[in-house]
Amino acid sequence: MGLREKIVELIRRGDSTGLESLAAAEPRAVRHLLGRLWDVDEQVRCLSARALGASAKAHPELGVEVVRRLIWALNDESAMNGVFGLVALGEIGYSAPKVMAPFVGPMTSYLWDDGLRLEILRALARIAKAKPKAVAEFENEIRANVDLENPREREVLTEIFAERDGGSNGA
16 A cells, blocks of 8 residues: 555544654655645545644654745635645644744734635634744734634634633733
């Protein structure tokens, strides 16, 4: 069984632990996992994102390249729908915070985009669980772009700053 087939089988079984182990052990898995971020099945996307986080932790230099690609996908010029890469950015930031930390600012700069905002906020919340300071540095920009009339955005904003604020961000 080839690498692609192993990945497909682990995803089919919902074996997150096995998929993460494979991604950490085999850098070539990244290519197959990246493609799965755009799968129609949300579970496939989430499993792939978690595995990409494990890969970034095991192979930081490769993780940086993945993050660069996913940040580029947010740009209109990329002609991609970058929203699906945001869950992976959150998982990379959670599993390998040092890899993601330099890219929190560039990701945050897309909060103006209504189509990306909620997923960017979710990614920031995931990153904040592992490295709150990396996100707190951009608090003013984050708060300035959140639509406080949107209950989902307001809820995620609370989650982003929950540890620091003891569960309440005053939004």
